[in-house]
Amino acid sequence: MVPVNPLFRSTALVAALVTGALSLTGAVIAQDKVITHPQGETTISGVPEKVLTQDWAAFDNLNALGVAVAGVPSSNAPSYLADKLPADALQIGSLFEPDFEGIAAAEADVYFVAARSAAAYETAKDLVPTIDLSVNNTAFISGIKHNIALLGEVFDLQAKAEELNAALDAKVAEVTAAAEGKGTALVLVTNAGKLGVYGPDSRVAWVYNEIGMPSALDNVKDGDHGGDAVSFEFLLEVNPDWVFVVDRDAGTGENNGAAAALLDNELFNQTNAAKEGHIVYLDPQASYISMHGYQGVMLLLDQVLAGLNG
Structure with missing residues (x-):
């Protein structure tokens, strides 16, 4: 048997301890987030990877932040978003009638509803972590900014969200x-x-x-x-x-x-x-x-x- 250098053992032990510490640190970074929205609170684990939405405004906001979307409504796609839709996106039902079987089968990390699809929340929340992004029309711009900031938190894109909201504030000021x-x-x-x-x-x-x-x-x-x-x-x-x-x-x-x-x-x-x-x-x-x-x-x-x- 070839003798093992004691220094190697010490180095290996230190490496193992560092790796373990990094793993623990990673677990803290990826800890659950509790997201408050108009219909309650939803817990999201880490940064969602597979994303579904039943609302075109939510898709618009996600796309503005650079978040890939795996599932979208099957109807009424706005023409200004046409070139932003992924060719292989799942079709998960109309704006008013979600395909709950398809949504459950998708095994997504998060599902966004709003406005016309807000009523789907009660059923969807038992299938997939669901967040309602509905906006009060009497506080229109602030509602959009709130959702951009919220999505920035969900996807760890806070800096991008701040950039978008600053641009929106500037545009509103210009039009005003x-x-x-x-x-x-x-x-x-x-x-x-x-x-x-x-x-x-x-x-x-x-x-x-x-x-x-x-x-x-x-x-x-x-x-x-x-x-x-x-x-x-x-x-x-x-x-x-x-x-x-x-x-x-x-x-x-x-x-x-x-x-x-x-x-x-x-x-x-x-x-x-x-x-x-x-x-x-x-x-x-x-x-x-x-x-x-x-x-x-x-x-x-x-x-x-x-x-x-x-």
Whole structure:
């Protein structure tokens, strides 16, 4: 038998102790995180690798942070996200009807719901760690920033989250400055040939609440789909200085260009907004389908800014 050098034994022992210490340190780094969200608390172990979402705004936010997503909704994908969707992504059901069998079989590390899919939480939480990213429309921008920061915590991407949120703050400030003194605004929604108005509780409430354009209409009863129903005669009476248009038909993929055709109307063309060319058609999917998505809101803010400065 070849004798073992005592120095080698000591070195090997030290190496083993260091390795063990590093393992223990690693366990501390990868410790469980308790994430608080609108429907409770969810425990996440380490940094999730396999990620599912039932919400396009959540996908938007994850993509903005550079997080790979393995499973997405099977319907209503916004066109501005088309080139960001993984070709091999699992299809896990529609926005309203998740495929719970497929979700369970995926054995994912985390599953995100929000808005239309928030009701899936009660079933999903027993299948996979589930987090609700729903946003209150009355605190639109702060809600998006909260979700970006939360996702930064979940995926250990805090620095990237801070960078994104700083850029969003800067964009909001730029649009707010451009909107100052520009007059009153209305956000119109067109839906199957009908007109509605979105107000300070709607899916585009940031036009009023965050960039500070005063509403041309004092009281608005927000409706999820068609807003507060109005007529062309009423619009002429209210006579807004600016009109921002959400084409719901185009947003749901039913009839592109329906809003522009509907608003080519003798009465509407007499409003200050129409006469001055102060009509901005918002991206229909960013404003209707994925309204709480980071990249979508940045796109919409850019469209509003271009309109105001045009």
